[in-house]
Amino acid sequence: MSSTKTLWAEHALTSGGWASDVRVEVDQAGSIVSVRAGQPAVGEQTGLLLPAMANLHSHAFQRAMAGMTETRGSDPEDSFWSWRKLMYRFLNHLGPEECEAIAAFGQVEMLEAGYTSVGEFHYLHHQPNGTHYTNRAEMSERMIAAANQSGIGLTLLPVLYEQGGCDGRELAGGQKRFGNTMDEYAQLFEQASSSVSNTANANIGIAPHSLRAVSRSSLTVAHELAAGKPFHIHIAEQQAEVDELLASYGARPVEWLFDNHSVDSTWCLIHATHMTADETKQLAVSGAVAGLCPITESNLGDGIFDGKRYLDHSGKWGIGTDSNVRISLSEELRTLEYSQRLRDMRRAVYATTSQSNGRLLFESALVGGAQALQRHTGCIAVGYKADLVALDLHSTSFLGVNQDGWLDAWLFAHDDNLVVDVWANGEHVVANSRHVRREQIESQYRATMKKLTAHL
Ligand SMILES: [Zn+2]
Numbered sequence: 001m002s003s004t005k006t007l008w009a010e011h012a013l014t015s016g017g018w019a020s021d022v023r024v025e026v027d028q029a030g031s032i033v034s035v036r037a038g039q040p041a042v043g044e045q046t047g048l049l050l051p052a053m054a055n056l057h058s059h060a061f062q063r064a065m066a067g068m069t070e071t072r073g074s075d076p077e078d079s080f081w082s083w084r085k086l087m088y089r090f091l092n093h094l095g096p097e098e099c100e101a102i103a104a105f106g107q108v109e110m111l112e113a114g115y116t117s118v119g120e121f122h123y124l125h126h127q128p129n130g131t132h133y134t135n136r137a138e139m140s141e142r143m144i145a146a147a148n149q150s151g152i153g154l155t156l157l158p159v160l161y162e163q164g165g166c167d168g169r170e171l172a173g174g175q176k177r178f179g180n181t182m183d184e185y186a187q188l189f190e191q192a193s194s195s196v197s198n199t200a201n202a203n204i205g206i207a208p209h210s211l212r213a214v215s216r217s218s219l220t221v222a223h224e225l226a227a228g229k230p231f232h233i234h235i236a237e238q239q240a241e242v243d244e245l246l247a248s249y250g251a252r253p254v255e256w257l258f259d260n261h262s263v264d265s266t267w268c269l270i271h272a273t274h275m276t277a278d279e280t281k282q283l284a285v286s287g288a289v290a291g292l293c294p295i296t297e298s299n300l301g302d303g304i305f306d307g308k309r310y311l312d313h314s315g316k317w318g319i320g321t322d323s324n325v326r327i328s329l330s331e332e333l334r335t336l337e338y339s340q341r342l343r344d345m346r347r348a349v350y351a352t353t354s355q356s357n358g359r360l361l362f363e364s365a366l367v368g369g370a371q372a373l374q375r376h377t378g379c380i381a382v383g384y385k386a387d388l389v390a391l392d393l394h395s396t397s398f399l400g401v402n403q404d405g406w407l408d409a410w411l412f413a414h415d416d417n418l419v420v421d422v423w424a425n426g427e428h429v430v431a432n433s434r435h436v437r438r439e440q441i442e443s444q445y446r447a448t449m450k451k452l453t454a455h456l
Contacts, residue, residue: 006043015381030426047393052116054369057320060103088174103146105445116387116424117153130176137191157207166248205230237271254279268372284315293322294335318368358407390421
């Protein structure tokens with residue numbers, strides 16, 4: 001019996017560009033061992049084969065709140081009222097089982113959208129009263145268990161959350177579930193690392209929550225602890241965060257970070273939304289990844305990333321589903337481009353004279369996502385993981401277009417329902433547009449939501 005799996009596609013976006021009649025061989029470990037064009041149809045046959053995307057930033061449990069926070073309270077200045085209120089109410093009732101069920105279902109939706117790995121920025125560590133579980137890494141291990149259920153590649157990013165603001169104030173109320181001292185965090189990280197090392201298709205990084213939530217000295221210690229692993233931080237999501245840093249540290253967040261740390265390609269700055277022109281250039285040339293979450297940033301009214309300037313300096317970036325208010329790969333990229341158009345009142349912002357918007361957005365996000373998660377993914381070439389997505393080439397959506405036009409049609413004119421098949425690390429996890437274990441994972445999710453909403 002052959003130990004390799006054979007896929008064949010009418011057309012594929014390979015490391016060498018578009019190719020036809022492409023045969024891809026995948027070994028048992030899930031790696032691509034051969035890519036050849038001009039081959040007869042054999043094995044599992046598909047229409048349009050693309051590298052699948054890395055989702056570099058997610059808070060899994062927030063998927064359960066999606067669509068529930070579109071109202072507001074009486075304070076005209078406080079548009080976060082319904083979001084915050086619901087989040088803390090949810091947190092009161094989320095235990096390990098609930099979190100695992102929500103995460104597994106969210107990952108099913110990610111896979112069905114064309115993402116095959118996720119950076120889980122995981123900050124819900126403790127029991128509702130703030131005391132740690134007997135096993136400090138209980139909740140981290142539930143994220144690993146969810147990934148084992150769904151088959152998604154997991155980059156676990158346990159979050160260090162120490163304080164309620166730059167002034168070092170203590171965590172209060174619902175925040176206590178997130179909190180660890182640096183020493184406690186080191187224990188958690190060690191335990192989570194050992195669980196990850198026993199899991200196929202998983203790796204680990206470190207995520208200081210933000211400059212506000214971590215002391216200056218702990219940020220340095222955390223970076224040493226990461227020792228070159230993925231290092232992710234929320235950086236400048238909202239103007240209030242910039243103002244707090246200016247008041248306390250006398251510098252803007254990105255400015256302060258570059259003045260005090262050697263930011264390199266292992267860093268991923270989530271929500272680099274509020275940057276000056278100088279900060280934008282500095283981030284771009286550092287080789288770090290800007291973690292953009294355009295759907296969530298739109299939903300929360302954060303502001304618009306300076307995409308054009310960042311691109312002009314060849315900045316690396318990738319996309320994340322963050323709050324998971326909507327999980328859609330095509331919409332995430334479309335929203336990024338449209339936000340630029342609305343601000344600048346021009347079209348085709350990301351396109352170049354040689355590459356269309358769809359091609360450039362898709363390939364840039366593949367590269368940035370893989371770098372941020374330190375996964376060998378995002379490319380159809382020998383040695384890469386078989387993280388692949390196949391679209392319905394014969395859909396009416398693709399009439400009249402080809403090659404880069406396929407990507408433009410998918411991202412700008414249609415939706416993720418064009419996704420037919422997905423392979424994550426070689427495992428065929430989505431077939432006929434449906435996750436192969438959807439039924440079971442969905443029924444757990446339904447039961448969890450029934451229980452949770454009974455408490456709200
Ligand atoms: Zn986030």
